[in-house]
Amino acid sequence: MNNLRNLRGTVDLLPNQLIKWQNVEKIILEQLSRSSIKEIRTPILEMTELFIRGIGEGTDVVSKEMYTFLDRGERSCTLRPEGTASVARALIQNGISSNPLQKLWYMGPMFRYERPQAGRQRQFHQLGVEFIGYESVRSDVEIIALAWDILGKLGIQELNLEINTLGDINDRLNFQKSFVNWLEKNKNSLDLDSQNRINKNPLRILDSKNIQTKKILENAPRLFNFLSEKSLKRYSNLKKQLEVLNIPYLENQNLVRGLDYYTHTAFEITSGALGTQSTVCGGGRYDDLIKQMGGGNTPAIGFAIGLERLILLAGKELGVPRNTDIYIINQGLIAESLAINLSRKLRNYDLLVELDLSGASFSKQFKRANKLKSKSIIVIGDDEATNNVFKIRLFNEESFGNREETISFANDTKLENWLKTNLL
C-alpha cells in the first residue's frame, strides 16, 4: 500500500460527494444574491500578525490552533483560521471610506490545528457573511434572519437559535473587573482550564462545560447586570424584532463565543443531529474590530456557517446525481467525429450527454449506457457513418428491444422533434 497520504484532518472530496456540495452551494449562492450581498475573496494565507491582533492573543484559536509557518523569506505566515479578520484587513487596506456600507460574503477553506473528530477537520470550509458599517438592530436582525433562511432553504429542521448580548466595551470592562476579582477569590474551586483563563480570557470561563465550575459560577457576577441602559435597550429591541419575524430563539447568558472582537449581539445556531460539535452557524457583532485594526470607526456584524456540518445536515435528496440523458455509442473513425459533433449539438439543449470514448465493442458500450441509467442512446457505427445518419432510441424498461429511429445528420428538425417528444 502507498504511504503517500493526505495530511491528518484534511479530506478528499470525491465526485459523488461533490454533487451534494454543489447543490448546497447553489442554493446558498441564490439566497445571497437575492439578498444583494456581494462576494469578496481574500487570500487564504496572511501574515500571522493579522490574526493575533484581529482575533486576540488569549483566544484558543490564536494560542493553540493556528497553522503557522515561516516562508522562505522568514516571514511568519498563517493559513486563515476564520474569515472576518481578513475581510476587515482587506477593507481597510483598500479604503472602505469610499463605501462604508457593504454587505459581503465569502466561501472557502479555513484551517485550525486541532484533533479531528466528527464534524471537525483541520481544513474545513465556511460560508461567511459580514455587514460592514451597519450599526442598527435591524442589521442584527437581518443577518440572523439570513442565516436562518439559508438553513431553511436547505430544508434543515430542528435548529436552535441561541442569542446573547455582550454589551459594549465599557460594559464589558466593568464586568470583567468585578468578575476577575470574584474569580480570584474562588480560584481554588475552579477547574484547571478555567484557572488558567482568569488572566488570559476570563469571559470564556462563562461557558465552561465543567460541571463543578458551572455550579460555582451560579454565584458569580453576571455580565447582564453590568449592561448599560443603552445596551439593554438594544438587546430587547433585537428580541422584539425576532419575535415579529417569528424566528424562535433561546437566550443563553453563557454564550460568549471564542473570539475577542465581539460586542453586543452574539448568536449561534445549533442542531442536535450533529453530535458533540453541534454548532452549524456562529456569529456576532464586532463594532470595534475595524477601528482596532487601524481603520475608521466602523461597526459591523457577521456570521459563519460551517459547510461540512451543513452538508451533514442537508437532506440526501441534494446528493442525487443528474441522470445521463443521452449516451452516444460510437465506433469507427468517421463515426467518432460525427459523434463528437452531435454531442456538442445536443448539449445546446441543456441535455446531459455522455460520449463513449473507449472504442470498445458495441455490447460493452451498451452495458455502460445501461449502468449509467441513461434515458436514451444514440448509435453511430460504420453503417450509419456511411449513410450520414444516426440511430436514436429511449433506453428504459419499456423500450427494451429495438425501437430505434434513424435520423439524418442534416435533419435537425427531426432530431429536435424527437427530443421534444422524448426528453425535453
Added chain:
RNA sequence: GCGGGCGUCGCCAAGUGGUUAAGGCAGCGGCUUGUGGCGCCGCUAUUCGGGGGUUCGAAUCCCCUCGCUCGCCCCA
C-alpha cells in the same frame, strides 16, 4: 495536548498460533467485437498499517510506532 475504540483487497468482511489468507460488493476480461437489464466462467492481497520480539511455526501472543475514529478542551 489528554482519554476510549479500531487497523485483513477500492468497499464490507471471515479467520483468535500449524501446509495454498474464506466470502460478498465493486472493477476488469470472456461466453456475446452491431445492440443493455438476468445468468454462467475467469482474473484481482506471496500477505494481514509499519518495525522489532517470542516460537520449529504468527494476521493471530508481547513491545514500540504510525494511522483512523469517537470523546475532552474549544470551535464551523
